[in-house]
Amino acid sequence: MTNAWISGTIIALLAGAVGFFVVLRGSAFAAHAIPNGAFAGAAGANLVGINPLFGLVVFALGAAFGISSMSRRTRSDVATALALVMMLALGAAFLATSSAYEPAVNALLFGEILGVSSSEILPVVVLAVVCALGLTLLYRPLLFSSIASELAVAKGVNVRLIDTLFLVVVALSSALAVPVVGALLTFSLMIGPPAAARIVTSSAHRALALSVVFSLLTLWAAVASSYWTDLPIGFFVGTMSAAIYLAARAWMRLDSRRSRRALA
Amino acid sequence: MVGIDLLEVVDVDVALSGRMVLRDVNFRIDHGEFTGLIGSNGAGKTTLLRVLLGLQDVVRGRVLVHGEPMTRSNSSVGYVPQKVLFESDVPVRVRDFVALGIDGNRYGLARRSRHTYELVDEMLESVEAAAFANRRISSLSGGEQQRVLIAHALVSKPELLLLDEPLANLDPGSAQEIIQLLHSVVTNQHVAILLSAHEMNPLLPVMDRVVYVANGRVASGTTEEVVQPEVLSALYGHHVDVLRVHGRVLVVAGGDERGDSLVADHPAVVLE
């Protein structure tokens, strides 16, 4: 359980920050596709009997590079869809040829609060620090190219490079999150809380901070609920992420109605 | 030997997806000049601006800034696109967006100095946008956004400002305000301006020179030199009339072939 709290907290901190940019850039589809690459990697690692974290990282990176290189030839949503089905098909093929134990597959897809053992905490921390450093380094050009890419290009920002590096950060953070939150639900932590944060505040710094806070709250609540009810954590992460977004929207609508009434 | 111009375009040819869109483009812009880049929609104005920004490769020719070949991200050239489509609740305030004009291409998290914010506020003041400095960039009207984009471009202290159809989405009143604003930028901050537009009349009072694009070719000079029937007819490749009515200029496809019927197609033009 302690492992779950530690790794869960790291994952939530990272997902909140990465998610802020995922939503800003409209990369939800890529954020959904890349963890599926991680899933294929874990299944493959299981098949050949190597460290699953290795498979998670390599295949997530593969999905990220696949998306970014195919996006140069074709529409990025098409590229993402093709990378996604390729990864899922590979995962299905790996599962079919191995004799994977079904609960293990479900854990990989929908999360498992005991998904990280204490020996894996160290690599998780190292990778998380790498991601955090990457985001810090990229912060301004990433923000700039996300909101006005044409202007960023004119200003000399290498938008393509930024895009690829950002997908690498998404891939590494997905590889960390998949064993705990599940391949199919990692992305929802990167969408709901950040989307809620940006509705509530108009400043970039505050939205980023709030996104991290919302993501932490969501994940802690999900870990606790999953622990008490014994239901899969993915269920809680998925529905709570959506709920926090809807709550933020409702709150804003109430707020604007109240201020309109105050004006009148 | 004449002094080195701020911007010099020499014998430039441009092709887009295998099709030549601009040929033999030659013109120059000097410090503190207001130049209009005039041409109908689709004439290649945006392409030409992209060439000047180093975003579009040329087939032939050179673009020189201060006598040196133009490179992308040249800090002496600022750019204002026609319109930026911000999504609805992008969490970035006007001030922070303008500040990205200074440090948007810098890696790392170095804090912005007070000087940066003073500069930003000064720029917002000079484009009369200080009132909405703390609003979301996505909540601005067309005219407000145009001012903010201009501040964003000016904040890095360029010597040449390129504007792509800044008047296209504005009502006549706001367009006049933006023109006056740009005129004051030229006179007070001594920044040269190249502004593209499909209509030259609003610009006549402030324009020093004109670069006229038509038929994939370019003519440049003062307004009096360029907007002449002979020059424009040569550019278009068939006869064109230039009418001057109440201080306005009107270019009409005339004379041979379809000229007369064209005027008849547009009685409003004749009536005005």
Added chain:
Amino acid sequence: MVRWILEPGLFSNGTVRTALLLGALVSVVSGVVGIFTVLRGQSFAGHALTDVATAGGSGAALASLSPLLGFIGGGVIGAGAMDAIGVQRVKDRDVATGVVLGAATGLSALFLYLITLQTSTTGSTQSILFGSIFTVGPSTLPDVALLSVVVLVGVMVIRRPLLMGSISPELAAARGVRLRMVGIAFMVMLAAAVGLSAIAIGSILSTALLIGPPASALKVVSRLSHAVVLASVLGVMATWLGIVFAYDSYYWFGSGRGLPVSFFVVADVLVEFVAVNLVARRRRLRVVEEPATTAMPEQVGWI
């Protein structure tokens, strides 16, 4: 040689025949609907609706309702939810799709978990999630065929306003096209189409056939009708080849365990995509230099 490619007994096998028929049907529907999905940049929504439909399917399985109802009902409800959250701008659409997809996948996780508690059979998660073309019985065929026809007719009816709205929303609105209504109608048809293919061939293939062949077709063909036909042909080809390979693969390892159909079909779809891209690139290189032709000064007007 033929015996080597087509293992004996391929076509006399009832399951395979059903699979070939179903696969062709679904490929055509996906090709037609997919052309518009790709044109409108709604690949994410198309994929997400598959997963939303799967959530509906697992819910139906849990409540012992008809799976077809679950898949299609789930998809349609998901499409409605996306529209309610807001799909006016491209990036907003992204968030709306992501939020609905996240919630639906969460529900899938719950339903599938409860199903595994209820029944002690193994493999139900994977068969619902990934699906397999070989698991569908011939009894579903008439239902799938009927719904396919409904979707195809629906798309035919709205194709002109849909195309116009996809290419230029402003022009379409000026011509009196009710963009929002057309958009919702298309989302409902998309939901039905992917629900249909998710139940028949599984959710992986549903997305692969919805996006792959149409994206390939749009690379080389410029007329809508040609693109629709080419996408359908490419889709059917990929599906049939995939089924043949998957059937054969049972004999490859000698262990009686084959590779999944989805793997082969996706591989075929990707090979087609790469091949078509090569053709398109070679064609582009051959384009000769044409002179510009903007001869007239905007007819007459103020300049």
